[in-house]
Amino acid sequence: MRSEYPLLSRIEGPSDLKALKTEDLPRLAAELRSFIITTVAKTGGHLAPSLGAVELGIALHRVFDSPTDKLIWDVGHQAYTHKILTGRRQSFSTLRQLGGISGFPRMEESVHDAFGVGHASTSISSALGCVCARDLAGEDYHVVAVIGDGSLTGGLALEGLDRGGELGKDILVVLNDNEMAISPNVGAMARYLGRLITTPGYDRFRSQMQELVKNIPAYGGTLFNLARRFEEGLKHMLVRGVLFEELGYRYLGPIDGHDIPLLMDTLEGIKGLKGPVLLHVVTKKGKGFTPAEQDATKFHGLGKFNQNTGECPKIEGMTYTSVFGRWVEERGELDPKLVVITAAMPDGTGTYQFGERFPDRFYDVGISEGHATTFSAGLSAAGYHPVFAVYSTFLQRSYDMLIHDICLQNLPLLLAVDRGGLVGEDGPTHHGLFDLAYLRHIPNLVLGAPKDEAELVAMLNAGADFKTPFAIRYPRGLGEGVEVDWKAEPTPIGKGEVLREGSGVAILALGRMVGAVLEAVEMLASEGIEPTVVNARWVKPLDEELIADLAGKYEHLVTVEEGTSAAGFGSAVLELLAERGLLNRCRVHIIGIPDEFIPHGKVDELLKMVGLDAVGISDRIKEIMD
Ligand SMILES: Cc1ncc(C[n+]2csc(CCOP(=O)(O)OP(=O)(O)O)c2C)c(N)n1
Structure with a gap:
């Protein structure tokens, strides 16, 4: 640790803090920020989520006793301060690197990571589970869920909130409100939180009104009673956090989430309270790094950047995402019924430009993938073309919405x-390895x-006639650098493409x-192995005739997919051949x-690790041919 971090370098765990x-502590916060940047x-x-939660992380670890007290971070992308303060300062340079520490809390990484995360809106439910286990075991510790305003809009969070209010047990929900998800937060809950931050205080209003009526001599008492009844009605309009209060939480705040003494005093006070408490703290996403404060969306999560200017290395070429983004924009022009839905990811999914161009046909529904799917079903049932x-x-x-609301209704x-x-x-919480398995059946x-x-474009063109539920999966990152014909003929559905004829072994490969x-x-050519290679294209429907034909001609049929071996594309091929009685050949x-x-x-490292790079695949084929 360099001397530029004199306070931070002393911290190996919460007791040092x-x-x-x-x-x-404010100086420590400044050191933490510089260290994180x-x-x-x-x-x-x-970067931006973690910079916004530095003071919160310090205050929570000052007031609570982790790991006895459980701190549960929602999504976990804001928890860098928590990681650094809980024994991972020295390994922080390995963040997100192969073999290094994870970008998210992980239970196997530290006893201080009370719950593993990566997907949004889980914190309240998991915290409630801890609370009930604590009470069942007759133990005594605090459980704190820290959730962002974006994640609070997710259905799972609202279910957790609902249960917490009903149970009435001791739990603290800290709402870290920066008015942003990855993009500006959306939805009625976000609007409500915004009003909580900006409306004048109910308490001040109440005392002013009491003063006023008491000073009217003859009618003061009656008026006071009337005013109290009036107040009950008004409370619903003006009391801060009435929504949370009505759900059974004691609502506190909003308070400045960058004021460490205030945070600590408030948290200390809360420790003595009984029942569910919701503390609303207001923070600035990207706090302390001007480029991130100015563009919190870009700095939400990013690769390497220049720490002086905030500039990121330029990406040469088009990503799959940007190709999809351009396609959907062009298609939106041709098809007035086409509507686009994203669940809080307009930038990540490349749909942002469509939204700018066709705002009436663009829905950012917030972190609510289940809702987004059933909402799409409704649009489809009413004759529109949801993407x-x-x-x-x-x-x-x-998953259930896809089965029940889309496919069962054949929308x-x-x-x-x-x-x-x-x-x-981003690691295991974010790899997209299960989709082939959970979609194909x-x-x-x-x-x-x-x-x-x-x-990708030709397949999108095939799906754009909106005759059936149609899923196209494509990878993160740059395309293969081939030329794109935006008017390409639709890929024939259920037809694979033979790329190369060989002998002895046929390889059916999928996607990248x-x-x-x-x-x-x-x-393999140098080893005298000359496989036939097929671009499988479709997991469903399979090109049954082609696959059966290959099974008749080749002793070995190899399937290659970037998804789980269990229940994926290869399994589909295996099932087909078993059904046709072709596995004896x-x-x-x-x-x-x-x-x-x-x-x-x-x-690249991961593909190599699992044997899905060219070397790994050729080694497997050699083994098979031996
Ligand atoms: C289920 C799910 N959907 C989408 C995401 C992608 N995602 C990660 S963080 C985030 C925004 C979270 O906003 P908020 O909870 O307010 O935290 P902040 O980043 O503002 O601190 C989104 C949409 C996710 N992690 N999980």
């Missing part, structure tokens, strides 16, 4: 499933994965694995993601 003088500039990470753009990992939240929609496959540094759904960005397989095949080998959670790291 407690040993500091209170008046030194310097590190994240090199590693990438969730729901969503990350694979977050679509997991919509046409286009699901643009972004971030399918390994996503890199749903009746009526068409499911494809393009080999490159040109095929096609490129890796073609590279592997080049390596041909052996099927499934290359995919093993039955384990894949850690964080660079995508």
Whole structure:
């Protein structure tokens, strides 16, 4: 630790924090900010959320006794201060790197990470579970859920809030309100929170009114009583946090979330209270780093950047996301019924420009993937053409809605499933590895994965006639650099593409694995192995005739996919061949993601680790041919 962090360098755990003088804590906050900025500039990470929660992290660890008291961070992208104060200062430089510490709290990483996170809106429910376990066991400790205003709009958070109010047990919910999700927060709850911050205080109003009526001599008493009744009605309009109060929480705040003494005093006071408490703190996302304060969306989560200017390295070429974004914009021009839905990810899914151009046909519904899916179903049932753009990992939240509200009713929609496959540094909470498995068995759904960005457009064109539920999954990051024809003929549904004829072994590859397989095949040439290579394109419907034909001709059929080996594309091939009685002639080998959670790291490193890079694939084929 360099001497520029004289206070921080003394902190190996919460007890060292407690040993500091209170008046030194603002200086510690400044050191933490500088340390976070310097590190994240090199590693990438969730900068703006964490800069906004520095004082909150300090105050919580000063007042509560982690790990006995449980601090549960929602999403966990704002928890860098918590990590640094709980023994991970020295390893912080390994943030999000392969083998290094995670960007999110993880129970296996530290006893201070009371719950593992990455997806939004889980904190209140998991905290309530801890609360009930504590009470059942007759133990005595505090449980605190820290949730952002964006995450509070998620249905799961509202369910947790509801249960917490009903149970009436001791729990503290700290609402970290910076008026932002990744983009500006949306929804009626966000509007309500905004009013709490800006409306004049109810308490002040009440005392002013009492003073007023008491000073009228003859009628003072009657008026006072009348006023009290009037007040009950007014309370609903003016009392701060009445929504939370009515749900059963004692609402405190809003208070300045950057004022450490105020935070500490308030938290100390809350420790003595019984029942559910909601403390509303107001923070500034990106606090202390001007570029992040000015553009909190860009600095929400990012790769390396210049810590002096905030500039990020330029990306050359188009990403799959940007190709989809441009396609949907062009299609919106041609199809007046096309509507686009995002769940709090207009930038991440590339739909932002569509929203700018067609605001009437664009819905950012906040962190509510389940709602987004059923909302799309409603739009579809009423004759519109919904395109729901969503990350694979977050679509997991919509599983029942996909079955019950979309596919069972056979309602046409286009699901643009972004971030399918390994996503890199965000790690296991964010990899999109389960989608092929959780989508392919749903009746009526068409499911494809393009080999490159040109095929993405052709597949989108195939889904754009809105005849059936239609999902296209594509990876994070740059495309393959091929030219895109925006008017491409629709990819024929259920038809694979033979890319190369060989002998002995046929490889069916899906999505960006096609490129890796073609590279592997080049390596195999020197070994005298000449596989046939097929771009499978569709997981559902499969190109049954092509696959059956290959099974008749080749001794080995290898499937390669960037998704779980269990229940994915390879399994579909295996099921088909078993059903047709073709497995006695041909052996099927499934290359995919093993039955384990894949850690964080660079995508290339992870692909190598799981054997899905060209070398790994060619080694497997060699083994098979031996
Ligand atoms: C279920 C789910 N949907 C979407 C996301 C992506 N996401 C990560 S953080 C975030 C915004 C969270 O906003 P808020 O809770 O207010 O925290 P802040 O970043 O403002 O501190 C979103 C949409 C997610 N992590 N989980």
